[in-house]
Amino acid sequence: MTTWQHRDTSRARHYALTDGPETVAECRAVTRQALREWFGQAGAAGCTAVEDAVLLVSEVVGNACRHADGPYELSLDHTDRRLRAQVSDASPARPRPSGPHRPARSSGHGLYLLDRLAAAWGCLPRPRGKAVWFEIDIPPEDPGHTPVRTPPGEVP
Template identity: 55%
Template sequence: MGSARELSPVSTGRRFALDGGPGVVARCRDLTREALHDWFPQTGPGVAVAMGDVLLLVSEIVTNAYRHGGFPYELELDRGPGRIWVQVSDTSAVRPRPHGPHRAARSSGHGLYLLERLSADWGWARHGTGKTVWFAVDIPG
């Protein structure tokens, strides 16, 4: 199973160094779930849906980093007024791009489509020999 260690705190957020090995997707989802439950101990239906979206999108971008990015090495989570912000850094500078138009019948290739549909905003930035993919999800109330 993938492991992670918490790095120095990021403002109101959390930052984790990842080993990038097998289990890294589940580990990032668990770390994100823990942070969301700490930040939102009592949730209404709208918050629960948004938290589910965050967990799904974490799974998608970490999976993409693992499959296409070479090595996911950092997860950063932060919160602001009404918004959760997530970023995953990996060792590939290749820009995320869809593999053709979205087709619901495909067994894979839905990650960027889901980012477009479920996040308030998303993007990526090159740094050194790698990149960071980030997204933000609005939290109601």
Template identity: 50%
Template sequence: MAEQTRRLVLGGATTGVVGRCRDFTRRALADWQWPAETEAVEDVLLLVSEVITNACLHGGGPRELVLRHTRERLRVEVSDDSPDPPRRRPPGDRALPGGHGLIVLERLSSGWGWEPAGDGRPGKTVWLEVSGQDARRSCP
């Protein structure tokens, strides 16, 4: 199967963007025949929520969400305007609630990372991948 791509341009919005991205992702997964209401779908929606929330809190708002799907994997990419790489909060830092997003990425994805924005644009893209096998394992 050739790669299928869905792109949602967000332009740095922060209000209501997590729900919008979850709905966009849920529709794409349904179109790609991931079994609805399975653990694999819920994991992907949680991962999308985490990377979008991080872009809102630390990147000035997400610029765009891109989903790339093949039989082997789903790749989620979130771009923002901050050049700062994602980093874990230091242990014991309780100044703000939360701080578990990268731990969630490490545990639920098959891999994640980031890269500077291309074409001379400011910012970065944070990406994560989920094995396509995860969706098939969740089938009843």
């Protein structure tokens, strides 16, 4: 089980993690919550940029679980229209593709997704391993988000 030690400022949140079966799901949940609180309607579930950000958190945290004995910290930071997420793990090995991207493979898509969806991403050395970070723009009104409206009298 993940142990959450949470530090929060108005602009950034830092979560100390321990590896466990729910780590990826919990990181997705706190990312969704931060996006809603920081960006309002533009940070709501279903918005393209929000779904992309949550997918990338899943990929980076999942890679730390698979290739580095688990992440030890998730950091979320933001400016007016950009989210920065950073996942730290104890391995000094930089992420690298296992070969050319092959869409038919069942795994190995994380770095490809970072290249395609993130505004920027990279890897920084840390005293205890490395940190993989990415940034994603959150537009004021995401054109990919169409709110679902339930007609009166119908159950959603």
